[in-house]
Amino acid sequence: MQNEIIIYGIEALFGIILIIKTFMIIPERQSWVIQRLGKYNRISDAGLKLKIPFIESIVSKENLKIQQLDVNVETKTLDNVFVELKISVQYRIIKSKVYEAFYELEDPHGQVAAYIFDEVRAEVPKLKLDDVFSKKEDIAIAVRDNISEQMQKYGYKIVKTLITDIAPDELVKISMNRINAAMRDKEAAVQEAEAEKITIVKRAEAEADSKRLSGEGIAQQRLAIVRGFKESVEDFQQALQEVDPQEIMQFVLMTQYFDTLTSIGSNSTNNTIMVPHTPGGMKDFQQQIIDGTIIGKKLAGNKETQ
Secondary structure, three states: HHHHHHHHHHHHHHHHHHOOOHEEEEEEOOEEEEOOOEEEEEEEEEEEOOOOOOOOEEEEEEEEOOEEEEEHHHHHHHHOEEEEEEEEEEEOOHHHHHHHHHHOOOOHHHHHHHHHHHHHHHHHHOOOOHHHHHHHHHHHHHHHHHHHHHHHHEEEEEEEEEEEEEEHHHHHHHHHHHHHHHHHHHHHHHHHHHHHHHHHHHHHHHHHHHHHHHHHHHHHHHHHHHHHHHHHHHHHHHHHOOOOOOHHHHHHHHHHHHHHHHHHOOOOOOOOOOOOOOHHHHHHHHHHHHHHHHHHHHHHHHHHHH
């Protein structure tokens, strides 16, 4: 009886093992490679599948999702600067080429990395360091296109290639920062000079406008003074018919003379010197004005006669 129980137990265990070995539950986005007695038989996709126990075996469970491979590549630029590029390659296995992906390549990651090294070291030495930074997208696209052509025949599709970092030597970084700082200082100096230039120009324009307005004011002031003199002389002649015009002019000049002295004395910071500075000198000054006027009239009359 005990022996029968043991036999039944062995049979049940063997049956369970057969069931486990027979049924396969394959997850979504996976393809399993099945071999029969060591030889390729088929590719099984997602779902519940069957296989012959002990005769057929699962040799690979290929992931069809997008995967990422990160590679660090050190190379030299056209201006002889060593840089390290961190490159991320996103790829996936083509569903219709699972056989090639499993049987053609022993180490897919190593093969992709080798192609990346080869392409980057072919593209970067064509560019200067500054161009490597500005054209990293172009480098990534060139690497992707060249790798895609090589890897597609092995069942791999290169989805995207990214250059995530460009790291030159530390001394080169310091030099680049100094160059950048110097350029910014130069630009700041240019802007400050332009601002100072604008300030000087505006100040000169304001001063010119001020002088023009001041000149116009002085001209109007002198015109008003002349008109006042004229009206004063005419009033004197009308009030005093027997007064000599020279005496009227002398009186007007004396009045202006004293007004000028009053204006000078009222300003403590004034440095004006009045010449002549005595009332007696006003008569000589008057005579000079009269003589000049008479001579001017004679010259004008001679020109008219000629």
